[in-house]
Amino acid sequence: xxxxxxxxxxxxxxxxxxxxxxxxxxxxxxxxxxxxxxxxxxxxxxxxxxxxxxxxxxxxxxxxxxxxxxxxxxxxxxxxxxxxxxxxxxxxxxxxxxxxxxxxxxxxxxxxxxxxxxxxxxxxxxxxxxxxxxxxxxxxxxx
Amino acid sequence: xxxxxxxxxxxxxxxxxxxxxxxxxxxxxxxxxxxxxxxxxxxxxxxxxxxxxxxxxxxxxxxxxxxxxxxxxxxxxxxxxxxxxxxxxxxxxxxxxxxxxxxxxxxxxxxxxxxxxxxxxxxxxxxxxxxxxxxxxxxxxxxxxxxxxxxxxxxxxxxxxxxxxxxxxxxxxxxxxxxxxxxxxxxxxxxxxxxxxxxxxxxxxxxxxxxxxxxxxxxxxxxxxxxxxxxxxxxxxxxxxxxxxxxxxxxxxxxxxxxxxxxxxxxxxxxxxxxxxxxxxxxxxxxxxxxxxxxxxxxxxxxxxxxxxxxxxxxxxxxxxxxxxxxxxxxxxxxxxxxxxxxxxxxxxxxxxxxxxxxxxxxxxxxxxxxxxxxxxxxxxxxxxxxxxxxxxxxxxxxxxxxxxxxxxxxxxxxxxxxxxxxxxxxxxxxxxxxxxxxxxxxxxxxxxxxxxxxxxxxxxxxxxxxxxxxxxxxxxxxxxxxxxxxxxxxxxxxxxxxxxxxxxxxxxxxxxxxxxxxxxxxxxxxxxxxxxxxxxxxxxxxxxxxxxxxxxxxxxxxxxxxxxxxxxxxxxxxxxxxxxxxxxxxxxxxxxxxxxxxxxxxxxxxxxxxxxxxxxxxxxxxxxxxxxxxxxxxxxxxxxxxxxxxxxxxxxxxxxxxxxxxxxxxxxxxxxxxxxxxxxxxxxxxxxxxxxxxxxxxxxxxxxxxxxxxxxxxxxxxxxxxxxxxxxxxxxxxxxxxxxxxxxxxxxxxxxxxxxxxxxxxxxx
Numbered sequence: 001x002x003x004x005x006x007x008x009x010x011x012x013x014x015x016x017x018x019x020x021x022x023x024x025x026x027x028x029x030x031x032x033x034x035x036x037x038x039x040x041x042x043x044x045x046x047x048x049x050x051x052x053x054x055x056x057x058x059x060x061x062x063x064x065x066x067x068x069x070x071x072x073x074x075x076x077x078x079x080x081x082x083x084x085x086x087x088x089x090x091x092x093x094x095x096x097x098x099x100x101x102x103x104x105x106x107x108x109x110x111x112x113x114x115x116x117x118x119x120x121x122x123x124x125x126x127x128x129x130x131x132x133x134x135x136x137x138x139x140x141x142x143x
Numbered sequence: 144x145x146x147x148x149x150x151x152x153x154x155x156x157x158x159x160x161x162x163x164x165x166x167x168x169x170x171x172x173x174x175x176x177x178x179x180x181x182x183x184x185x186x187x188x189x190x191x192x193x194x195x196x197x198x199x200x201x202x203x204x205x206x207x208x209x210x211x212x213x214x215x216x217x218x219x220x221x222x223x224x225x226x227x228x229x230x231x232x233x234x235x236x237x238x239x240x241x242x243x244x245x246x247x248x249x250x251x252x253x254x255x256x257x258x259x260x261x262x263x264x265x266x267x268x269x270x271x272x273x274x275x276x277x278x279x280x281x282x283x284x285x286x287x288x289x290x291x292x293x294x295x296x297x298x299x300x301x302x303x304x305x306x307x308x309x310x311x312x313x314x315x316x317x318x319x320x321x322x323x324x325x326x327x328x329x330x331x332x333x334x335x336x337x338x339x340x341x342x343x344x345x346x347x348x349x350x351x352x353x354x355x356x357x358x359x360x361x362x363x364x365x366x367x368x369x370x371x372x373x374x375x376x377x378x379x380x381x382x383x384x385x386x387x388x389x390x391x392x393x394x395x396x397x398x399x400x401x402x403x404x405x406x407x408x409x410x411x412x413x414x415x416x417x418x419x420x421x422x423x424x425x426x427x428x429x430x431x432x433x434x435x436x437x438x439x440x441x442x443x444x445x446x447x448x449x450x451x452x453x454x455x456x457x458x459x460x461x462x463x464x465x466x467x468x469x470x471x472x473x474x475x476x477x478x479x480x481x482x483x484x485x486x487x488x489x490x491x492x493x494x495x496x497x498x499x500x501x502x503x504x505x506x507x508x509x510x511x512x513x514x515x516x517x518x519x520x521x522x523x524x525x526x527x528x529x530x531x532x533x534x535x536x537x538x539x540x541x542x543x544x545x546x547x548x549x550x551x552x553x554x555x556x557x558x559x560x561x562x563x564x565x566x567x568x569x570x571x572x573x574x575x576x577x578x579x580x581x582x583x584x585x586x587x588x589x590x591x592x593x594x595x596x597x598x599x600x601x602x603x604x605x606x607x608x609x610x611x612x613x614x615x616x617x618x619x620x621x622x623x624x625x626x627x628x629x630x631x632x633x634x635x636x637x638x639x640x641x642x643x644x645x646x647x648x649x650x651x652x653x654x655x656x657x658x659x660x661x662x663x664x665x666x667x668x669x670x671x672x673x674x675x676x677x678x679x680x681x682x683x684x685x686x687x688x689x690x691x692x693x694x695x696x697x698x699x700x701x702x703x704x705x706x707x708x709x710x711x712x713x714x715x716x717x718x719x720x721x722x723x724x725x726x727x728x729x730x731x732x733x734x735x736x737x738x739x740x741x742x743x744x745x746x747x748x749x750x751x752x753x754x755x756x757x758x759x760x761x762x763x764x765x766x767x768x769x770x771x772x773x774x775x776x777x778x779x780x781x782x783x784x785x786x787x788x789x790x791x792x793x794x795x796x797x798x799x800x801x802x803x804x805x806x807x808x809x810x811x812x813x814x815x816x817x818x819x820x821x822x823x824x825x826x827x828x829x830x831x832x833x834x835x836x837x838x839x840x841x842x843x844x845x846x847x848x849x850x851x852x853x854x855x856x857x858x859x860x861x862x863x864x865x866x867x868x869x870x871x872x873x874x875x876x877x878x879x880x881x882x883x884x885x886x887x888x889x890x891x892x893x894x895x896x897x898x899x900x901x902x903x904x905x906x907x908x909x
Contacts, residue, residue, distance in 0.1 A: 012423055013428075018239050020240055025255075026254075026255060029392060044428075044430070046432075067402060069400055070407075079311075099852055111423075113422045118422065124415065136426075137426055137427075
């Protein structure tokens with residue numbers, strides 16, 4: 001029995017379902033996700049926590065798409081070097097995407113995995129949805 | 144390494160996303176324009192540098208070739224970036240993402256962008272609702288973000304990521320052409336006495352080429368300057384989306400220009416390194432503290448319905464909040480009759496639907512799930528069940544299959560009103576039967592599906608598969624966001640459609656004409672092959688919405704007149720002018736017409752089920768039946784009997800008010816008449832007279848003949864009346880479940896069994 005139990009612990013939990021947080025297009029085509037709390041997560045995570053995560057993601061994407069001096073300079077430089085600069089340098093957007101990936105990883109490790117959830121980086125879905133995987137909770141007394 | 148940004152977009156298979164993408168066949172014709180453009184650009188400029196520039200640099204200044212050299216380099220760099228850069232291709236959605244929007248989900252989702260309703264269309268190829276400004280390129284077979292156009296000169300789509308380079312390419316090319324032409328002219332002016340020299344000849348040739356290309360390039364450049372200033376894409380401009388309306392994507396001229404030129408390079412979606420998931424998720428899991436309210440809610444709610452509702456609503460913006468039944472299990476090929484399992488749910492929904500007010504126009508209201516069979520739906524199902532049970536199921540499925548040919552047919556006649564589409568979904572839902580052709584307007588056929596477990600999936604699926612491919616191709620036709628509001632995306636999907644939907648194909652198509660909204664949308668999508676101007680994006684939705692609403696209202700009629708409802712919408716399309724029930728034209732006559740009509744319509748539609756390319760997805764178009772035009776009304780017949788797809792129709796379906804029952808009866812007889820055609824074709828048995836009112840048929844014929852130049856058939860008595868009663872049973876039967884039995888149960892002497900198209904056997908009283 002104990003052996004079986006430990007074996008189960010070693011395995012990754014089974015995926016129960018997936019929730020998809022869609023994009024929020026009310027402000028145009030800028031990358032922004034809906035902060036509306038999905039029903040499936042109601043018993044799995046705090047509403048506040050979820051909204052905070054999504055809001056942070058939205059802010060990061062807004063930073064990536066910001067039309068500022070940085071992006072302008074980058075464009076000029078690329079033009080002048082006949083775009084060969086892209087071979088050497090990482091674009092501003094890519095830099096922020098790395099930041100986002102790190103943030104999601106950190107959120108997963110600290111908050112979501114202990115709750116039996118997993119966030120998937122939306123870039124893998126073409127920035128269309130934030131996929132939240134809900135894992136099966138086999139512990140006694142769970143929903 | 145950002146070098147990946149240079150990849151992709153090249154002619155030929157693009158780098159596949161992490162979801163598999165079928166490799167595209169090599170099409171050499173694709174490379175002709177880009178090769179020619181490259182050849183002219185590089186060739187002419189090289190000649191210019193070799194023959195004209197040396198003298199110019201000596202005569203004037205070394206700056207001349209340097210300037211031209213830099214300009215040429217700039218042109219080449221932008222040309223390469225525009226050619227080879229991934230325009231912003233969306234990777235295909237993974238399967239589990241699709242499950243959220245099940246097969247009953249609408250074809251369109253509306254989203255509000257800065258106060259303006261924008262439709263997001265379901266892409267059957269990519270399996271997601273296309274984000275605003277995204278379009279599916281048929282050449283590249285990809286959904287592209289901020290799709291501008293597919294440029295043959297660079298053999299690549301122009302989208303969010305490479306629009307800047309394309310725009311700069313145009314600007315720089317204009318300047319380059321002007322420079323080459325100008326300096327060439329200068330050379331010639333100084334060498335008027337030495338024009339016989341090779342250098343002069345070459346310079347003149349280069350001038351000719353550059354002068355020739357100057358006009359179209361300048362035109363295109365000017366066009367794009369205007370587009371950039373207005374914040375529009377070529378796609379939006381050409382389809383007239385914002386004609387007379389407000390563009391929700393514009394931020395003002397200056398901001399638009401800076402967005403194009405100065406924004407950071409958008410990221411690639413395809414070909415990204417997928418990070419391995421390092422976080423391990425293992426139970427036991429923590430649980431958040433539940434508040435009192437949450438606990439109370441949990442107690443009251445069994446957690447299933449509520450969760451589904453909430454998740455659906457949370458996922459959909461501006462979706463109607465109508466109560467929805469629990470979504471059926473995702474369609475699987477082996478799952479034949481989901482509708483059956485949802486029977487009880489359907490009933491409950493039906494009653495709820497009856498009590499509810501008609502939903503808002505479909506354009507603005509999209510039900511994530513088919514809210515359930517409307518009363519019609521249920522009644523129809525019953526009627527069909529009763530009626531069909533006596534029939535050969537195989538024949539039924541074959542009938543369905545054949546009936547699937549016409550694109551319109553697949554239109555979910557009842558569920559035309561996607562948005563509010565509760566009722567419409569009804570028939571769809573009930574059909575629950577065979578998987579049915581994906582993408583074909585199955586909804587209409589749902590009726591048949593449910594009650595006929597015997598429907599063979601393979602036949603239906605086969606029929607549907609072919610259609611779905613055509614559907615998809617039509618989907619990817621020149622972008623024209625049609626005004627279709629009510630179509631189920633499942634219909635658009637190529638993958639095996641939900642079983643219920645397919646089942647009802649044959650009967651629903653007969654009885655329930657396509658939805659007008661679908662009709663409208665179908666119009667633009669229908670004709671990749673038709674030279675039609677794109678449908679205005681935003682005005683028609685309203686119209687279609689109105690029509691859809693009308694239809695919904697019609698469909699919401701009380702049960703007793705369900706027949707009328709069923710009949711009227713369809714027959715509105717079918718039988719344009721027929722109000723009486725004249726004797727049906729002779730079977731032979733009709734048959735002749737049918738056959739005759741086929742060849743002329745070859746160019747419109749193929750006889751085979753499979754070729755519906757030029758037709759918009761069935762589901763998206765309202766069943767042609769609903770089309771008010773006489774020609775259109777005849778189509779359903781024609782299509783059905785001849786198994787040819789209905790020609791695309793551009794007329795917005797006009798859904799008249801539900802006719803009185805008598806009328807509906809006549810309408811249904813028209814439907815029966817169509818069935819009759821099939822019967823005649825398939826069965827040798829002569830059908831007794833009566834039944835189908837000749838005028839209707841004649842009218843159909845008329846439009847038929849008008850369309851295909853056939854002489855108007857003389858009306859002859861035919862057996863239609865009986866078949867009519869029989870065929871119309873599905874519609875009528877719904878209202879009176881039991882009454883439909885009677886025709887079938889006529890005494891043996893007076894009943895003839897006829898096999899209709901698709902193998903359905905009908906008992907016709909002779």
